Amino acid sequence: MISSAVLGIDVGGTSIKARLADAAGITCGEWREPTPIGDSSGERTAAVIRGMLEVARGERAVEAVGLVVPGIVDERSGVCIRAVNLGWLDVPVRDIVQSHIDVPLAFGQDVRAGALAECLTGAAAGVAGTVAFIPIGTGLASALIVEGFVMSSGGWAGEIGQVVISSGPHTGHRVEEIASAGGMAQRAGEASALAVAELVLRGDARATSIWNDGVAVLAEAMAWIFAVAAPDMFVLGGGLTEAGGLLLDPLEREFAARLPPTRPPVIARAVHGDAAAMIGATYLARRLLAAGDLP
Amino acid sequence: MISSAVLGIDVGGTSIKARLADAAGITCGEWREPTPIGDSSGERTAAVIRGMLEVARGERAVEAVGLVVPGIVDERSGVCIRAVNLGWLDVPVRDIVQSHIDVPLAFGQDVRAGALAECLTGAAAGVAGTVAFIPIGTGLASALIVEGFVMSSGGWAGEIGQVVISSGPHTGHRVEEIASAGGMAQRAGEASALAVAELVLRGDARATSIWNDGVAVLAEAMAWIFAVAAPDMFVLGGGLTEAGGLLLDPLEREFAARLPPTRPPVIARAVHGDAAAMIGATYLARRLLAAGDLP
Numbered sequence A, B: 001m002i003s004s005a006v007l008g009i010d011v012g013g014t015s016i017k018a019r020l021a022d023a024a025g026i027t028c029g030e031w032r033e034p035t036p037i038g039d040s041s042g043e044r045t046a047a048v049i050r051g052m053l054e055v056a057r058g059e060r061a062v063e064a065v066g067l068v069v070p071g072i073v074d075e076r077s078g079v080c081i082r083a084v085n086l087g088w089l090d091v092p093v094r095d096i097v098q099s100h101i102d103v104p105l106a107f108g109q110d111v112r113a114g115a116l117a118e119c120l121t122g123a124a125a126g127v128a129g130t131v132a133f134i135p136i137g138t139g140l141a142s143a144l145i146v147e148g149f150v151m152s153s154g155g156w157a158g159e160i161g162q163v164v165i166s167s168g169p170h171t172g173h174r175v176e177e178i179a180s181a182g183g184m185a186q187r188a189g190e191a192s193a194l195a196v197a198e199l200v201l202r203g204d205a206r207a208t209s210i211w212n213d214g215v216a217v218l219a220e221a222m223a224w225i226f227a228v229a230a231p232d233m234f235v236l237g238g239g240l241t242e243a244g245g246l247l248l249d250p251l252e253r254e255f256a257a258r259l260p261p262t263r264p265p266v267i268a269r270a271v272h273g274d275a276a277a278m279i280g281a282t283y284l285a286r287r288l289l290a291a292g293d294l295p
Helices: A043-056 A093-098 A110-121 A175-179 A181-188 A193-201 A205-229 A239-243 A245-257 A273-293 B043-057 B093-100 B110-121 B175-179 B181-188 B193-201 B205-229 B239-243 B245-257 B273-293
Strands: A004-011 A015-022 A027-034 A061-069 A072-074 A079-083 A088-091 A105-109 A130-135 A143-146 A233-237 A266-269 B004-011 B015-022 B027-034 B061-069 B072-074 B079-083 B088-091 B105-109 B130-135 B143-146 B233-237 B266-269
Touching: A004 A043, A004 A110, A004 A273, A015 A043, A015 A273, A027 A043, A043 A061, A043 A093, A061 A093, A061 A110, A061 A273, A072 A105, A079 A093, A088 A093, A093 A105, A105 A110, A105 A273, A110 A130, A110 A143, A110 A233, A110 A273, A130 A205, A143 A205, A175 A181, A175 A205, A181 A193, A181 A205, A181 A239, A193 A205, A193 A239, A193 A245, A205 A245, A205 B205, A233 A239, A239 A245, A245 A266, B004 B043, B004 B110, B004 B273, B015 B043, B015 B273, B027 B043, B043 B061, B043 B093, B061 B093, B061 B110, B061 B273, B072 B105, B079 B093, B088 B093, B093 B105, B105 B110, B105 B273, B110 B130, B110 B143, B110 B233, B110 B273, B130 B205, B143 B205, B175 B181, B175 B205, B181 B193, B181 B205, B181 B239, B193 B205, B193 B239, B193 B245, B205 B245, B233 B239, B239 B245, B245 B266
Parallel strands: A004 A061, A061 A105, A130 A233, A233 A266, B004 B061, B061 B105, B130 B233, B233 B266
Antiparallel strands: A004 A015, A015 A027, A072 A079, A079 A088, A130 A143, B004 B015, B015 B027, B072 B079, B079 B088, B130 B143
C-alpha cells in the first residue's frame, strides 16, 4: 500500500458503486455490487459496504468512507427519511453503516453530493455564487449550492419532481412523471428517454409530443428555481443530456419564455455523468478528514 | 442626546419611511417623507435621506444608517439594478447616499430586510433552519433565509411574481398579476384586495373567482418554493393577510394539494406589518456597526 485514500460509495436502486481516490483525487479503483433487495433495515446494505471497504483495502489504506444514498436524507441526523427505491423509511443509515466499519464515515444524499462534485471539479468548477444541479434520471430532483453551502433544509430541499401539476393537460401528474427521463420513457413505452429522442429525430409525432411535454415541464421547474434562488448556472445531469441540442435548444427557449428579461443563467451539461454522486462521496470523506484536522 | 442610535430607512414607491432605534432596539422616532418623483439618478432621494438623518439627530446621536430599497438589488456592489416603481436602472444607490451622509451606511433590499426582521424579532423568531418570507403587496416577491444567511444571488433571487404562467386560464400573465394584492384589486376594479375580500364575504361570484385564482397561484408559488428550498416556515406579509382565514384556509388546502405527503411547513402571518423592511434596515445598520467592532 503506497499511500492512503478515501472510499466514496453511492447506493442506488440497482447497484452500489464505490470509488477509491488517493490524496490527489486520482481514482485507484472502482467496484460495483448489486443493491440488496428488500433491505428495509439497511443492515444488509451495510454488510455489502463493509465488504467493499475490505476489497478496497487491498489497494490502499482507506482513511475514511463517504457514503451517499438517495431520497429524503437528513445529513445532520444521518437518517434516510424516505427512499422509495430502497424501501427505506426513517433508517438511521449513518449509524448502521458506521457500526459495521472501523474508519470515519461521512454521510450525504446522492443529488447534493453530485452537485458538490460538479461545483468542485465539474461543469460549475470556478463558478462563485449559486449553482443548481438537476440530474434528469429515473426521477427528477435538484440541489442548490450557494457560495459553497449545500442547501438541505433537513433533507427536504430539491424535491422538484414531486410537485403536482395543477393546470393544463397534465393536471394531477407529478412533475417527474412528465419531465424525468424515466417518465418520458414510460409514457412512450420505450426502454429509455434516449430511445424516445431517436423517435423524435425520425419525426415520430407521438414521441415528439411526449418530448416537448417533458421539455416544457422541465423548463417550468427551472423557471421556478430561478425565480426562487437565481442560480448563476444550471448544471443538467443524467443520460438525457446526451440528446444535446434536441434537449437544450428548446429547453432554453421554454425557460426564457417563462421569465421576463433577466440575468440569463448559464445552462450547462454535467461533466461527471453517473459518477457524480460517487465522486461527491469521496469529497465528503475528504472534508470529514480535513475537519478532523482542525484544532 | 441621551444615547446613540441607528436610523433605518425604507424607500418605497410613494414614501420614504425612517425609524430611529436605540441600542436596545427601542423606537425613539419615526418619520415619513414623499418619495421624489422621477429621480432616476437617486440624488434627490439621497438629499431627502440626508434631511431625515439631520432631523433624527435632534433626537439621538446616530451611529449608522441602514437603507433598503425595492427591486433587484445587489447588496455587495450597492447597486439597485432595477426598481420599476422608482425608475431606477443600475443606480449605485449606496455610493450616492453615502456621499451625502457622514455616518456608515448599510445597504439592502426591502423584501430581504423584512425577512430578516421577521426572523430576528417577528413571526420566525427562534426558528432555526429555512424561512421563506412573502410580502403580498402591490407586487409579489419572496426572500429565503437559510440558517441566518439571507439568499440574494446578486440580487436576482426571490422574483417569484415575475414568473410567466404557461398553462391554464391565466397563460401569459405574470404570477403577481393574479396573486398579489395589487393584482387582485386591479382585476376586480376595486381599491384594494381587502375590498375584494369584503365582496367575497358578501358572496359576490366574480370577486370570489378572482380571489380563488389569486389563492391558487400563490399556492403554486409556495409549492415551488417548498420543492426547491423546503422552508420550515412561510411568513406571509402585506395587508392581504388581514383577511385571515379567508386567505389562509384555502391557501393551506391549495398548497397541500400541490405536494405529496411531506414535512408540512408552518404558514404564519408576519408580525411587523408594513414596518418590516424599515425594522430590517435598523438591523442592517446594527450589524454593520458590530462588524466594525471585529478585529
